[in-house]
Amino acid sequence: MSDEDEYEALSPNAGLGVNMLAGALAGITEHSVMFPVDSIKTRMQVFATSPAAVYTGIGNAFTRISSTEGVRALWRGVSSVIMGAGPAHAVHFGTYEAVKEMTGGNREGSAHQWFSAPLAGASATIASDALMNPFDVIKQRMQVHQSEFRSMFTCASTVFRNEGFSAFYVSYPTTLTMTVPFTAAQFTVYEHVKKFMNPRGEYSPLSHIVAGGVAGGVAAGLTTPLDVAKTLLQTRGTSGDPEIRYCRGMLDALKIIWRRDGLRGFSRGLTPRVVTHMPSNALCWLSYEFFSASHDFIPLCLR
Template sequence: MADEPEYEALPPNAGMTVNMLAGALAGISEHAVMFPIDSIKTRMQVFSTSPVAVYSGVGNAFTRISSTEGVRALWRGVSSVVVGAGPAHAVHFGTLEAVKELAGGNEAGNQWLAHSLAGASATIASDALMNPFDVIKQRMQLHKSEFRSGLKCATTVYRTEGLSAFYVSYPTTLAISIPFNAIQYTVYEQVKRFMNPRNEYSPVSHITAGAIAGAVAAAVTTPLDVAKTILQTRGTSHEADIRSANGMMDALRIIWRRDGIKGFARGLTPRVMSTMPSTALCWLSYEFFKAAIRSDTL
């Protein structure tokens, strides 16, 4: 039987198809596993006038949602993420590897600038595809959401609010995602190289580097994530200032006016809790699928 190809002997860029397929599989794995925590984060970030929908923490939210709405409520909207995450992550990782190669990120040494450029470029491309699916997901995650189908949600939002509802948060999403992915990818590459200087297939280094990178990036970008949630769920609000918010600055002013500085940390704990394992799983899955697909094609 032929020997298995060594991970470190594989070419650093095995082609766009390999990177995109690995990215799609990794993205679906990442979002599906941690979806209930993401649902809690969304609810904690929304300004609600109903005491029933105000939660003091992750444990409190999980207990109350499970007891009053059932555990299935925490998974509402996951279909939208699964449908969107595959193509979006395929585009993300395909762009990531292509730009990294073009910018010299696969060369020896500390190529942090190339890694940051690759992460930012990948974000711009993938978020353009993913943003409408994210809007649908968050509308379905809300307390007493009327939607049980992603298609029904999409058609209703389009009919009542127009196409702009799916992209009103896109500039804010980019304002989050560009630094998030630049920070995440840079931290990931640096931690991975420190733990795994030979660039071997090492699940421990991939999962550890991914978790650290995700936690740092999530914490730094949480204030903008709160603003994004307000914009993406504005059509469900009964309050005039939220319904009329037209961009990131409007959302930031609403947060400051209603909750002060602490408002920018709404959902910080579940955001970090969901991002750490999901990012770790994403990078672990990506490195695994990339190595496995390469092995099959050699």
């Protein structure tokens, strides 16, 4: 096998544009495939006032939602994810690779590798979440029980008209508080598990899948409490409870969760969140590594 064909030699030469395209394709694939489980997670995290909207687990939620609302209800809001995930993941992976390169993370044997991946991951998520947050708000408003919205554009215009532009970013500080450690943990675990399984750095689907799944599960479990707070903030406009409806930020949300459900409240949706992130993260990294390794044909697809 020639040097040009080696997987490890491809990524550094791929360029920022290819990394961004790979990230966009990976992000759309990741979010679309696992969307129904994400919908269940959102519903389990919402503090519902109706017994019909209280679910005891993934199986219970799937059975009840599909039997009363139809299976299509589990896909409500997916258009917002598809529209937002491509650009957001392009920015995410583009920033990640750029920062990693600048901090010496791509140099073999460099002492900078231990802090390069977390720094690159954190930087990437700050940039991408600024773009993705409004789309995530729209998605969750469409996912909740008895949502009035069937179109993301109708949802966006209604939220803007009734609650103002700030409604799309009220959860952004919470999102960053959650996703910076999430992404730092995810990239760190991924890089080290991949290196352990695949020390030669060759294109290896199995190592990418396993490393991505482990990284996603660990990061998702660690950050679930903040994800519950984020969901409360992003869906507050759909609540008939005045305390939730006028919740002002992350600290208010955490206090509400603690008062109403104690420690148990911070683990709401833990199982579907981990179930979502393990395969979706594995698929995301597999897609990203594949498209990065195949960068020589990607430009042809754009012509």
